Amino acid sequence: RSLGEVCAPRLIANVLPSLIELCMSPDVPTRHGAACGIAELLHGIDLEKDAIPNETMDRIRNLVQAIEKARLFRGRGGEMMRSACSKVLEALGQNDQGLTSKLIASYFDSLTENLKHPTEEISCAAVSAIHALSRKQFHKMSDKWKVDLVHRYVGMLEDDNPAARRGFALALGALGKEVLCLEDNLEQVLMGLASAATTIQEIAEERDGESRRNAVKAFVSVAETVGVEQIHSLQKETSQIKNTSFLIDTLLKCLGDYCVDNRGDVGSWVREAAMVGLVKVVEMLSSVHTNKEQYWSEDMCEVVFKGILKQLAEKIDRTRSVAGKALKDLLSQEPPVSHVKHREVLEEVVQDPVDWNSAGDAFVRVAKLLACESYRRAVISGMVISIGGISESLVKHSWASLTSFLSSSVDPNAMSECILNDLLQSIDDAKDRDNVVIPTLKTLHLLLSNAFLDHLDPDASDLPRRLLEVTQGQLRGCKDVVKLEAGISVVASLLQLQGESLKEPSLQTLIALTCHRFPRIRRKAAEELYMQLLTHESLINEENMADATQILSEKDWTGDVAELRSERDQLYVLFNITPKTELKSRTTASTKRADTEDIGYMALVRDMHY
Known part of the structure; x- marks a missing residue:
């Protein structure tokens, strides 16, 4: 050349x-x-x-x-x-x-x-x-040729071939403004790319992280090519794009992509592309001078920063690094992005030098954001993924940062309650996403076992009761061994609060699980109940203590369920607990061995928290 x-x-x-x-x-x-x-x-x-x-x-x-x-x-x-x-x-x-x-x-x-x-x-x-x-x-x-080309490319976004979806998504992002603004091409392209970026196929084998990542990149590229004013002009009764918040909403939805496959958390590629895209879109929206309030609002600003701060607290080093750069870029834009809450704290968090790839450096800074009420729920929902993970270094640094923050708070008890409430809300929002629920349950167990929630009075506050109900809801009908074990630990730890309103339902749950279909869960429930009994003797009458400890410690809880039911029923009597029929194990003699110990490949992936 x-x-x-x-x-x-x-x-x-x-x-x-x-x-x-x-x-x-x-x-x-x-x-x-x-x-x-x-x-x-x-x-x-x-x-x-x-x-x-x-x-x-x-x-x-x-x-x-x-x-x-x-x-x-x-x-x-x-x-x-x-x-x-x-x-x-x-x-x-x-x-x-x-x-x-x-x-x-x-x-x-x-x-x-x-x-x-x-x-x-x-x-x-x-x-x-x-x-x-x-x-x-x-x-x-000709215009007809260009319209047909766009229509054909958009149609390929739904092709069964993942490689085709990847390539045609990027191709749409490479088209020039002349063809994108022809007839209804722009709306067609934006809607097609938004669907490709946010749609997760029901069949796991059909999912493709690279396709969604490329769709995000192309979506942002199209917005850069035509400009936000052109997208804003699409507003009409027949249009599905009502305003430019469609851009923000789509990218924020991509930040919730936590799909996994045999390569790990491939959803992180989508989240990282979405964060890079958010920086570009926010810069375009906040730079508009005419009728700026129609393009950029306080609510939009808050949800964007919440989304990025959640990623800043997550377990993958690369994702934290992308989030840290995105946050710094947003705060350093000229003209400055308006409506940013707690800007001083945010600027202190991203102040150089900082290595977001280092858990020790990152979580010390992230924990400071827990003091900002506007961002606390987003930050803690990201931190629990790290606290409840399996990497020893990551768990150590993230947990140490959280405990240090709680201990140094002006009112540690009030802050602990706020965080507990946020964690319960995270479980409600996550629904059946076990990659979020399991780490959250593990974090709740750590908070309980380290006495951060000991000040709660189960008879005066509804938070302990709500925590129990949420945990029981996650245990009900669950077949994931790791999730069941995390839930059992939470239920057992609630007994240390020694509230009468919690005692009976907690014991009902633990005793019922001693006859669960999985041997590992039966043993876990018996061990947790035994440890709580030794620690809190008030859980049982003194004359029944010896019999209960003998049953729990000497019985092989991995044996046949039919032989264990008599011991379980005896525990109900010794603890003076009335069994709830809906909590009884539905295990039958014909339960297949594959249903007991082999929890399947996907359960193993969740166990590793990918």
Whole structure:
């Protein structure tokens, strides 16, 4: 490319013809290098100053079709040639004003095949070519062709092939303003990308994190290309996009993507792309000078910062780092983003030097935000993912930061109650998302076992009772061993509050679980009940203490359920507890062994908290 500025005539006369011939070489590296060389020379040569002969230029324009006709996209080296040819098309689109509409249409036929390719390098090279062609050459194409192209690309966002969804999402983001603003293309593209970014297929095998991530990137790219004013102008009765808050709402929904597969938390890719996108969209919205209140409001500002702060407190180092950069970028924008609450505290948190990849450095800063009522629930909902995780270092630093904050609070008891209320709300919001519920239950157990909630009076406050009910709701019908164990620990820890209103329902739950279908859960319930009995002797009459401890400690609770029911019933009598029929185990003699210990692969993934 650099040589084009120095010796263009010689390159045009001698080098280009040779490279065109070498593109048909039987040697894969040779023809790949020749095609890449042609692309670089087209970028380096000023075609207006140093014109390439028509014959040579025609050969270059028809090079991709010639390679395709020779079937060089197939077999050995086919992938390399696809990427190289896309580079040639990008160079032609950027620099050649002699392309005809027929040639451009044929180029898009080739690029469409490349967009479906599973190799990311090939699809990205095709996207770059589309970016150049759509901006420099689309004025030669008919409106009908452009509308059909957009309609076809949007339709591919729902294709069964994940690779196709990835490529066509990026291709839509690469289109120029001219085609995006044609007829109803803009609404169609935005709605299609928003759906592709936020829709999680019911069948796990059909989910694809890269497709959703690429859709987020393209969604933001489209907004940057056309501008927020153009999107705002879509408001009409028939439009599904009512205002620019549609951009924020879509990206915030992407921040709730916690999908996992055998590679781990692939939803983190989507969340990271959404955070980068939020920074760009907020900058566009807050920079509008006319009728600014229609574009950017206090409520929008608060939910954006909440979403990013939650990611700032999560377990993945890379995600925290992206969130930290996003937060700093938002606070340093010019003109300053308006309606930011607790700006001074936020600026102190992101003040350099800070290493967000270091849990020890990150959580000390994040914990300061728990003092900000506007952001506390978002921050604690992110911190519990780390506190309830499996990484020893992560658990250590995140828990230490939380306990240090609680201990140094002006009113530790009041702050503990606020955090408890936020955690219960997090469980309610999470519903059946065990990757959130399980760490939250583990965090609640730590708060109870470390005496941060000992001041609560179960007979005077409704928080302990609510905590018990929420935990019982998570245990009911649950088949996840890790979740059951976390819930049992919470229920057992509630007994230390020694409230009469909690004693009977907590004991009912623990005793009932001693005959659960899973041996591991039966043993866990018996062990927790035994430990609480030794610690709090007031749970049982003195004359029944010896019998209860003997049953709990000496019986093999991993044995057959049918043989354990008599001991369970005896425990009800010794503790003077009336069994609740709905809590009784529904275990039958025909329970399959696979239902007892083999909790399945996905349960193992949840156990590892990916």
